[in-house]
Amino acid sequence: MSNTLPIIKFESVDKFYGNFQALKDITISVNAGERMVICGPSGSGKSTLIRCINGLENHNAGKLTVDGIEVFEGSKDIIRLRQEIGMVFQQFNLFPHLTVLENLTIGPIKVRKIPKSEAEIMARKYLERVHIPEQAEKYPAELSGGQQQRVAIARSLCMESKILLFDEPTSALDPEMINEVLDVMVELADTGMTMVCVTHEMGFARKVADTMVFMDEGKIIEVAPPEKFFSNPDSDRCREFLEQILEH
Amino acid sequence: MEASGSMSMKGLPVRRPPAINRFFSSTPVSIVIYLLIVASILYSSFRGAQSMGYNWQWYQIPKYIYSYTDDGFQFGELMFGLWTTITLSFSALILAMLFGLLVALLRLSGLVIGTKVAICFLEFVRNIPLLVLVYLFYYVLGPVFKYDRYTASILCLAVYHSALISEILRAGINAVAQGQWEAAKSIGMSKAQMYRYIILPQSIRFMLPPMTGEVVHMVKSSAIVSVIAVAELTTLGQNIISDTYMAFEIWFTIAVIYMVVIMILSIGASQVERRYTVTN
Ligand SMILES: Nc1ncnc2c1ncn2[C@@H]1O[C@H](COP(=O)(O)OP(=O)(O)OP(=O)(O)O)[C@@H](O)[C@H]1O
Ligand SMILES: [Mg+2]
Numbered sequence: 085m086s087n088t089l090p091i092i093k094f095e096s097v098d099k100f101y102g103n104f105q106a107l108k109d110i111t112i113s114v115n116a117g118e119r120m121v122i123c124g125p126s127g128s129g130k131s132t133l134i135r136c137i138n139g140l141e142n143h144n145a146g147k148l149t150v151d152g153i154e155v156f157e158g159s160k161d162i163i164r165l166r167q168e169i170g171m172v173f174q175q176f177n178l179f180p181h182l183t184v185l186e187n188l189t190i191g192p193i194k195v196r197k198i199p200k201s202e203a204e205i206m207a208r209k210y211l212e213r214v215h216i217p218e219q220a221e222k223y224p225a226e227l228s229g230g231q232q233q234r235v236a237i238a239r240s241l242c243m244e245s246k247i248l249l250f251d252e253p254t255s256a257l258d259p260e261m262i263n264e265v266l267d268v269m270v271e272l273a274d275t276g277m278t279m280v281c282v283t284h285e286m287g288f289a290r291k292v293a294d295t296m297v298f299m300d301e302g303k304i305i306e307v308a309p310p311e312k313f314f315s316n317p318d319s320d321r322c323r324e325f326l327e328q329i330l331e332h
Numbered sequence: 333m334e335a336s337g338s339m340s341m342k343g344l345p346v347r348r349p350p351a352i353n354r355f356f357s358s359t360p361v362s363i364v365i366y367l368l369i370v371a372s373i374l375y376s377s378f379r380g381a382q383s384m385g386y387n388w389q390w391y392q393i394p395k396y397i398y399s400y401t402d403d404g405f406q407f408g409e410l411m412f413g414l415w416t417t418i419t420l421s422f423s424a425l426i427l428a429m430l431f432g433l434l435v436a437l438l439r440l441s442g443l444v445i446g447t448k449v450a451i452c453f454l455e456f457v458r459n460i461p462l463l464v465l466v467y468l469f470y471y472v473l474g475p476v477f478k479y480d481r482y483t484a485s486i487l488c489l490a491v492y493h494s495a496l497i498s499e500i501l502r503a504g505i506n507a508v509a510q511g512q513w514e515a516a517k518s519i520g521m522s523k524a525q526m527y528r529y530i531i532l533p534q535s536i537r538f539m540l541p542p543m544t545g546e547v548v549h550m551v552k553s554s555a556i557v558s559v560i561a562v563a564e565l566t567t568l569g570q571n572i573i574s575d576t577y578m579a580f581e582i583w584f585t586i587a588v589i590y591m592v593v594i595m596i597l598s599i600g601a602s603q604v605e606r607r608y609t610v611t612n
Contacts, residue, residue: 140514167520177515181533190529191519243519 090149091116091247091278092137097146099132099302106132107143108302114295116246119279121289121310124299125325130282133299134249137280138162138169151246167195170240174252176232178224184211184235185220188242196243203242210238214268230261234268241272248272250281284329290314298322381580393581396572413568414589420486420564421554425547427490432497437527439502450498457495462556465492470560485557493550500546504539505531540608544601548594555590565589 090113099107106129114120122130135141137150142157151168153161179187188207192198198206211217214234216227224232233253240248250269254262266288273279273292283289289296289310296313298306298321306313306322317323348354355361381388396408407415439450457465469488470481479487508531516526558567569586573579 138518140517163520163522166518169518171514171518173511173515175511177509177511179512179515179530179534191521194525194529195520239519 089116090114091118091151092280093147093149094133094136095147095149097136097143097148099129099136099141099143106302107136110146110304112297112304112307114278114280116278117276118294119273119292120281120295120297121293122280122282122297122299123284123286123289123325123329124305128299129302130299131251132302134251134280134282137247137249138166138171140171167243168245169247169249170243170245171249172233172236172240172251172253174256176224176229176236176256178232178236178239180224182223183220184216184222184224184227187224187235188239191239191243207238207242210241211235213241213271214238215264228261229257230264233257233261233265237265237268237272247278247280250279250283252282252284254283254285286314286326286330298325300325377580386580388581389576389578390581392576392578393585396582396585409568409572410565410585410589413563413565414593416562416564417551417554417566418593420482420489420557420562421547421551424486424489424493424554425550427486428493428497428550431490431494432501435494435498436501436505439498440505454495454498457492462488462492462553463559466556466559481557481560481562485554485560485562489550489554489557492553493546496549497543497546500539500542501535503542504535504537507538508534537608540601540605544598544605547601548597551594551597552590 092114094110094112097107097110098105110133122133124130132141136143136148136155139155139159139162143155148155150165153159153165155162155165159165178184179190182190185204185207188210189200189203192203192206193200208217208220211220214237216231216234216238219227219231219235224235227235237253253269254265257265262285266285269279269281269288270292279292281289281293293310296306296308296310297304298313298317298319300321305319306317308317313322314326317326356365380386394408396410398408398411399406435450435453438446441447460468466485466488469491470484473479473487474481474484512530512534513526516530521530554564555566557564558570561567565586569582573582576582
């Protein structure tokens with residue numbers, strides 16, 4: 085918040101899947117240290133937007149810059165850039181053939197070339213941070229959904245990246261496990277990490293977001309600080325959406 | 333089975349299979365039937381041989397397997413043939429795996445040329461009989477590249493099986509969840525690192541069962557190189573027969589040797605599979 089340099093910058097970005105346009109003229113930027121929460125109905129392009137940031141999807145038009153480096157299809161810098169961007173997926177995507185500890189250290193050891201012993205010390209530190217230091221030797225399949233997702237968060241942290249992306253991190257979880265994951269995310273937000281988070285957990289959003297974004301049909305409809313976003317959004321579409329999800 | 337199951341669901345009494353079926357499918361009866369069939373095959377071949385005036389010489393067979401002379405223990409000719417069969421199959425298998433992996437990766441590369449080349453290769457190998465491939469490698473490519481019959485047979489078997497193996501590898505790689513690629517990418521792994529540390533270790537589980545079948549297939553299909561007179565088990569068998577006219581004994585013996593080798597392989601393979609599923 086103190087730092088106001090944009091670390092992620094979309095300029096008129098379009099994305100097509102075949103003939104279908106998933107992102108339409110997206111222009112938005114995220115500052116270093118900013119916490120942005122994106123919401124919107126299913127199919128509105130939230131995942132597509134967030135996946136463009138680390139090049140899991142490639143945009144077709146416009147310009148996308150992350151940490152001063154342009155992201156585009158076939159970019160040689162993308163592998164290096166991905167080390168700066170952690171990502172947490174809806175389905176956890178832990179590596180099932182590796183133990184929790186190995187899940188956390190494989191990136192630092194193989195990608196960052198950090199010595200194994202050092203990587204393990206760091207991994208245990210981050211496991212502590214997500215409140216499951218005792219699970220280090222287990223395999224992912226032996227953990228509950230909430231624990232798995234916290235391991236996935238720790239795995240991203242182990243890369244010591246500047247940016248963390250979350251794509252609906254709690255929507256595959258049983259209700260009683262959602263809070264343990266959200267708590268960890270709130271703690272992370274307090275450390276000043278740049279976070280872009282797709283979620284429909286509005287309680288969480290209110291607590292941590294600096295900026296709220298509402299998307300619909302591939303377009304960004306509303307960008308506002310949470311106070312304004314929740315009380316008095318400009319667009320009717322956004323208001324209807326909020327009413328719908330806040331009913332529950 | 334199904335019919336009786338659905339009837340019982342509707343509340344009708346379950347009809348038991350007729351007594352005669354139960355009798356024939358019980359284990360002891362099955363064994364007796366099996367033995368009867370084997371015995372009748374053996375008996376009829378002996379009778380056939382008898383009516384041909386065949387002169388059985390089983391006592392001659394052991395010396396082709398081993399002998400014990402003043403020089404001590406020695407393996408017989410068939411065992412040398414078996415050794416050649418094994419080394420031949422093993423070398424071809426290693427080559428076929430490397431080549432198959434290359435073809436599978438080419439096909440998965442997403443490069444248009446890579447995919448085209450891989451598909452052409454697969455179609456080429458799949459649509460040519462193995463026998464013709466053997467002749468091609470020995471009589472056509474052999475003189476061109478100046479290699480001997482042993483090399484020709486290894487190359488030929490390797491190429492033939494690499495096509496099959498590449499499909500096993502490709503299916504195994506594709507069976508790994510898409511999210512694994514994404515997670516590996518998102519921690520900044522290169523393509524080679526993703527394959528090595530994330531994708532291949534997970535796909536082994538899917539590849540192992542068809543791969544063990546492929547190893548057995550390799551040992552069996554290695555017999556075909558007898559047509560270019562590589563001194564493996566089948567060729568040596570033929571040679572012995574042309575010297576001694578003991579066709580029945582030798583072919584029975586060779587069949588049993590192949591069976592024993594393949595049974596040992598199968599047991600080993602299922603051990604490996606069990607080991608792998610436990611640690612996973
Ligand atoms: N790989 C793909 N191929 C074709 N169309 C796709 C692909 N991925 C997404 N789409 C389409 O793009 C649109 C946006 O998808 P996206 O996954 O970004 O939506 P979302 O906002 O994340 O939705 P959800 O809340 O359901 O996750 C959808 O209409 C979807 O069908
Ligand atoms: Mg989504």
